[in-house]
Amino acid sequence: MNRLNPLYVGAGLLLLTLLLLLKLSSAKEELVLAQADYKETSLALNELSSLNSAYMGKEEVKKSLQRILSQSSLKSANIEQSIKANSLLLRSSSMDKDALSSLMGKLLNGAYDISSFEIKKLSENKASLEVEIKW
Numbered sequence: 001m002n003r004l005n006p007l008y009v010g011a012g013l014l015l016l017t018l019l020l021l022l023k024l025s026s027a028k029e030e031l032v033l034a035q036a037d038y039k040e041t042s043l044a045l046n047e048l049s050s051l052n053s054a055y056m057g058k059e060e061v062k063k064s065l066q067r068i069l070s071q072s073s074l075k076s077a078n079i080e081q082s083i084k085a086n087s088l089l090l091r092s093s094s095m096d097k098d099a100l101s102s103l104m105g106k107l108l109n110g111a112y113d114i115s116s117f118e119i120k121k122l123s124e125n126k127a128s129l130e131v132e133i134k135w
Contacts, residue, residue, distance in 0.1 A: 076095075077099040
């Protein structure tokens, strides 16, 4: 009775093989779930990076607004700039409609975070303006 029965060894090997196959199938399922999570994270990262590149930081906003305000059509508008901690306020008490149209075209087509916006008609060709841009 010191000998091992070959049927017991074969049954043990068969049982071990079945156990390893079950473990392999659960590992495959975990891999599929991890790949799905990776795809979701990758999409979210791409979306965040595109939003980050679309909205500029403080220095980029200042530079681009200086470039816009230095145009010859806007110099006569006397636009005042007030810099706060997290925003920039543009004011003009009287600007003509061509300058206003030019400025609005530049601001609204740019990637600026405009938090407040107010235009008041003073006459047929003049208006006052107040715009707050956050960064």
